[in-house]
Amino acid sequence: MTAVQAPAERSSRLSRAGGYAGLLLVVLVVALPLYWILISSLKERPDIYTVPVGWFPDPLTVDNYSAVGSGVAFTDYLRNSIIITASLTVIQVVLGVLSAYALAFLRFPGRSLVLLFVIGSLMVPNQITVISNYALVAQLGWRNTFTGIIVPLAGVAFGTFLMRNHFLSLPREIIEAAEMDAAGPLRMLWRVVLPMSWPTLIAFTLITIVNEWNQYLWPLLMADDASVAPLPVGLAQLQDTQGLTNWGPVLAGTVLTMLPILLIFLALQRHMIKGLTAGAVKG
């Protein structure tokens, strides 16, 4: 017996090969710079600059990592980053979910106007509001404080929008069933709506964490020293002191900055699965 391939089968194999080629290209574009950062952080200082480039650190060294700590107050920056990111994430997720709930389920006058306002604020680039925010915060005496960094960043237009749209996609009948079952707003949110929303909520949380962890411009303007500045600001300082001649510690610092986010991402991403409404409606 000879295996005969149908033309459709052959072309699907071809398109699959094309798909993999595309994937490979994207992975290279994303992964190559990351790989470069990693190996350079493990190289000795002269090896970073050699041409042709070495794709493996030889000899391998962790000196750059100890140099990070001596160059700047790395642990202070790390602490600040954790404080800022954690507060902002909690605030934004709570505010985002509550405001989205109101916009999706409660009937009140001016609801669509509020939504329009929220979406409108998404369209204003942050850079535009920086100057007025700075003036206001400086006036309040919040410069070089966590309050000054956190409060202006705590707006949640994107999260509100994302969660609202998700809430609207939930089966209407279930919300009505909960209404008939005398569930109050908080119980409805906690026992009925959120259990069907974890994947979206986790995605929203993850985006917020990454976003706030990487905040640079505003903290740079607000913070004067390592008492409140987060890691990205610290990295920039490290680059100022070392970078022009010594990239090793800067790249090592970059790797250390990325690491917590990477771990959080790996821990959370498996919860971002679909199918939480299975069995809710219809048979």
Add this chain to the structure above:
Amino acid sequence: MAAVTFEGATRTFPQSDRPAVDALDLGIGDGEFMVVVGPSGCGKSTSLRMLAGLEPVSSGRVLIDGVDVTGHRPRDRDVAMVFQGYALYPSMTAGENMAFALRNLGVGADEIRTRVAEAARILQLEELLDRKPAKLSGGQRQRVAMGRAIVRDPKVFCMDEPLSNLDAKLRVSTRAEIAALQKRLGTTTVYVTHDQTEAMTMGDRVVVLRDGRLQQIGTPAELYERPVNTFVAGFIGSPSINLLDRVPVRDGRAVVAGSLRIALPAAGAGLASVTVGVRPEGVDVAGSDPGAGDRLTARVLRVERTGAELFALVEPLGLTDGVGHRGDHLVVRLDKRLGVHEGMELTLRVHLDEALVFDPEGIAVR
């Protein structure tokens, strides 16, 4: 338990100039099983949702037990609803689904346990209480949805096509179970369906709606035997009634054909033409006698056997000039032992006392 009254209840959706439910007046007795039936878009679900409080009432009132609940929130109406898609909470087990409302209402834990166990026993769900909806079959989900309604022991059950997602066989058995359960609990029930068989078999009384307007309220037998108009006559009954339009009236009789003359009721005096309705089972194959103005000849176009029954799709012959029938053919139910076959010419005897007469506007003449 309670009586339910709709008083001119109207619902007009925003961006619509025509009301979805138009001045509905309807009284449902204490403990009654009322079926609301009609084609899709007739406003039957909207009526039910107005009763449940899920849909605002544009004008008019809804009363439960004599209390005007028009502006009340759903939770304050003591009404339980069974949704078409069941709407079970996916994150809760069957037992938690049933207990949710009681918990929200602040019922004590022991009381909740007793009532859920009782409902589970009635619905044979005892083994399934710890399962989540995703692990239940369609029929089991339907029973959990019923259980969620009955544990509350509400004044009124609202059911919105609760059987439409079940397969045909399960639908027939569940139909009987729901009707029996309602009798046993004695709770006032409003049941919405588009399926006239469900309406005929389940309801104490049936309401027929069309385009948001009430057509007729009555027992299933009344709707079937004395429909108020051609719409109700056509909607109730399967296969549907045969309607013959533009039948001329001579000497107080509707002359369908030379051999078929139907006496008009007194109220029909003065009509020049009428519409005549004949149910598929209102006809027999005639003997060889000449008959008494109750004969109609017809040619068999097709024969449909359902096993127990035989329906012949026939083309009537010798109709009076101008008389037309709706649809391509008439349907008659015949004795399956007669050996009727395609192309055969039959002489039919119409049971004159069962024939229905409507005026040209489609309103019943009695």
